[in-house]
Amino acid sequence: MATLLPEVLLETTAQAPAPNKDFYQLLLTRNEVILRWWKISLRSEFRNTKPGELKESHVDFVDDTTLQAQIGIVFGQNTLNYVLKLCQGYYDFLDRLPDSLLLYILTFLDLEDIAQLAQVSHSFQKICNSDKLWEHIVERSCDRVTVDMRALAQDIGWKQLFFTNKLQLQLQLRRWKRRQEESRDVC
Template sequence: MASLLTDTLFEARGQAPAPSKDFYQIIVSRKDVIFRWWKISLRSEFREARPGELSESHEDFLDDPNLQIQIAIIFGAGTLDHIFNLCRGNFDFLVRLPDALLLNIISYLDLEDIARLSQVSHRFEALCNSDKLWEMVVQNLMGRITPEMKSLADEMGWKQFFFTNKLQLQVQLSRRRQKKSDSAESLSD
């Protein structure tokens, strides 16, 4: 699982609350926490101010309340909690998994669980509503899919295909067959 961790575990940029116009960046790597700032001011005493950087080990960051307060003010308490977890070694490996692997895992969940998972985050909402997931779900449940069924599902969307009842699908498939035969007859005339 450690191979899923990149060198940069977290990065965020933000602007200080009004009236300040200063910009800030926080980077959490595997070894340290880097806090950068850029002073933006029309006041003459800050015009020559250079960007600054503070780099601390994870242990030092956990013992530095001043930096923690600054991060909470600029980036919010949720971001500070996330950084605490990273510095303590509590990594969320699920969000680091590639989409293809997550889709494969999700395709074996019950429908109620897929609906709940779609409410977890924007990423999971997109995955749970993707045509690729519903294509995998249909294939897992139905086994063999004819080219005609695949064509209809691609046209109407795999999720819609999954939730359409069998009778309606049979009617739509027979209509498609009829259209094809009508167009083939008109070409032969």
């Protein structure tokens, strides 16, 4: 199952908390945790300091509380917990599925479930609000989708079209047709 994972599981950067200006990079691969840092200081004793790098296997990282504390301070407790879970083998394969497959899976969910899933992460929010998903939902819920409805959906979005009641939809379609005719008359 781990072969489904990309080589780089996580890559993030951060600046150390004030008053430090040091810059850090955290890189998590399938086999290693890599922490890189760059000292940024105007003090003369740090001027010639070279960047540093620390590499540890996942097993060693789980036991290294000092490195964990440093990552927690710089990157935050949520990032540290996420890295620990990945190092312990708890991979979130759902988050790593291709968008097309996720869209297919989401088409089987109820609207309430889609709304809750959109609150899980930014990537799920993006896919739960995507026009492709809402186009499928509109097509599934309507008896037929006309060419005018499709054109209006291109203008206002499929999600907005879905949540528009029938009277508002008819009004918007009339307005859209009128605008199309006016633009043709101008040309």
